[in-house]
Amino acid sequence: MIGKLKGTVDEIGDDYCVVDVGGVGYVAYCPARTLSALEGEGTAVVLYIETYVREDMIRLYGFRTPLEREWFRLLQNNVPGVGAKVALAVLSTLSTAELANAIALKDVAMVARAPGVGKKVAERIVTELKNKAPAYAGEASGTIGLKQELGEGSAPAPVADAVSALANLGYSRDIAANAVAAALRNAGDGADAGTLIRLGLKELAP
Structure with a gap:
């Protein structure tokens, strides 16, 4: 092989x-x-x-990368009805970071942007891979660094508080971190915990 x-x-x-x-x-x-x-x-x-x-x-x-190849495998092996053609279309439209975040944030519309991927297929991708996306996030913008900071206890207090608040609402820590990372990109590094929680919840809204 x-x-x-x-x-x-x-x-x-x-x-x-x-x-x-x-x-x-x-x-x-x-x-x-x-x-x-x-x-x-x-x-x-x-x-x-x-x-x-x-x-x-x-x-x-x-x-280009082993991570892209892993996503190619993941899409086909875990999502009914997704073969090589659809997997290539998804990876042609979205980077691995964008795909991981779209799945973590249940953004069906983002996945459905890929040619030949309708709403139903996009929903299956999001549903079937929702528990696998964090492990395949790769270098999602800000998310990996944020998770490292959280693990080391060095994340800014508003960020840590926002992730904890979302986790207390029942979201996994990985998904909470993804949502807060997205909120940070919108609000900026100086945002307080309340702002990050509000924007994080908006990211997680169905």
């Missing part, structure tokens, strides 16, 4: 690229975000690969 390709970009198509590795060209189907990050033909590239082997074909899917 192929897990990674390191070589030179030989060709870039609408939904794939060809990577030359030692004179052998490998076709890898990729999310649009991955393709747009390529620097052009003849440039060096590293892709993390998910290999699908079937009776009639072998197909490679390529991603």
Whole structure:
């Protein structure tokens, strides 16, 4: 099984690229975000690969990071009706951080932005992955750093108080931290606990 390709970009198509590795060209189907990050033909590239082997074909899917590949697997293995095409569409539209936050905050509309992903599929993605999103959050803007600060006891008092308040309302600490991180982005670092709780609850509203 192929897990990674390191070589030179030989060709870039609408939904794939060809990577030359030692004179052998490998076709890898990729999310649009991955393709747009390529620097052009003849440039060096590293892709993390998910290999699908079937009776009639072998197909490679390529991603910029191992985390993107894990989300590709997660979407297909845990959400009924989601195959490679839909998973690629989601990862083409949303970064892993945006996807993790959308699931944690139950933002069905955000997930439904992906081409071919209607409201029902988006609802299934949010529902089936709601308990898995924190573990796959990656470098969600501000969220990972916030969780580290909370774990170390170094988070500002208003932030810690807001997370505790949301947790006391029944939300998991991970989801509470995601909501407060989103609230911080809107309110700024100087916001008090009351403001963060109010905005956090707004983020968590169905």
